[in-house]
Amino acid sequence: MEGTTSSLELGSVIVGVDGSASARRAVLWAAQEAVRRGRPLHVVYGADTDGRALYASAQSIEGVRVAGRELLDLTARTVKERFPGLRVDTEFSRSGPVESLHRSAGLHGTIVVGSRGIGGFGSLMLGSVGLKVAAGARTSVVIVRGAEESAETGVVLAAIRDEHDLPCARYAAREAELRKSSLRLLHVWNILQSVGEVVTLLDDVEEIASQHVHHLNAVAHRIREEFPDLSVQADAEKSVSVAGILVEATQHADLLVMGGRRSPGYLGPTLGRVTHTLVHHAHCPVQLVPRHHHEHGRQS
Incomplete structure (x- = not known):
């Protein structure tokens, strides 16, 4: 993403459904985002019928297919009623929800998931499937959080650590442009970063603070x-x-737009401590923008 400017294209919008109230809310958020971007909305149901084929009956699998397609049809009708000019595409995937959403998004789409699911088969509950979607994505992921009827503030917030978060800031700036909102860049540094640095921090807080401000x-x-x-x-x-x-x-x-992936060198894709807290406790939707090779050795 380096080298992009205000012409940055944010890509298509892909949303996962599972029949939960949280997923329905995510669909409407994703639809509004697609309208802002001037892109179609792609609605995905990851049924995982291939994974169940070895131990589920043919009748059971067919029931899943029927229920999934009915849910997709209902979702498309609901979205078109609210957003008449929006093109809505639907996809019934035989793969699981994580694989289905990652594949549909490719390298440039934005995946949208609800903050909670219905649990069990085919769910997108953050902390299980939804968390895996966010942690393993190679592209942007939005977790729709916050009060359902909250008033708009007109502010897009970007969490910034240093110059390596410039791509994240650009992404947030483009989102703010589309919303006709302002952008707030927020850098927070931990005064007790590690036990070994405590004395240094206390002796020279002003100099360290100025270094952090410089990055911002x-x-x-x-x-x-x-x-x-x-x-x-x-x-x-x-x-x-x-x-x-x-x-x-x-x-x-x-x-809130923030870098969303802990750097390579850890076992398996995962989210850092700060990111993990935000996707569970933020008061507004959280957009995670993956970090890449320059992030070795850092956590968030």
Whole structure:
């Protein structure tokens, strides 16, 4: 994503359904996002019938197919009633929901999931299938959180650690442009990063703080250059809980955009501690933008 500007295209919108209230809400959020982007909405039901074929009866498998297609048809009708001009495509996948959503999104689409599922077969419950979708994605993922009828704040929030988060900030800036909102870049640094650094931090907090502000300002400067018509606010805060400050900040935002993947070198795809907290406790939808090769050795 390096080198992109305000012409950044955010890609198609793919949403997973499972029949839960949370997934229905995610569908409507995804539909609105597709309208903003001028893209079709792609609705996916991952039935995992291939995985069950060895031990489920043919009648049971057929029941899943019928129920899945009925859910897709109902979802498409509901979306078209709310968004008459939006093109809605549906996909019944024989694969599981995680594989189905990743495949449908490719490298450029945005996957949208609800914050909770119905549990059991075919669910998209964050903490199980939904969490795997977010952790293993190679493209952007949105977890739709927050109060269902909350008033819009007109703010897109981006969590920024350093200059490596410039692609994430660009993504957030484009989202803010589409919403005709302002962008808030928020950098939070932990004053007690490690036991070995405590004395240094206490002796030289001002110098360390200025270094953190420098990283934030460098990103803010680039964003203001690339998005000259966008209102950009840059804030740096120190705390013993990075996640706590970010969760609190989401009360005053319509969307949080942050780097979403712990760097390579860990066993299996996973989310860092801060990210994990946000996808479970944020007060607004959370958009996770994968980090890439330059993120070795960092956590979030």
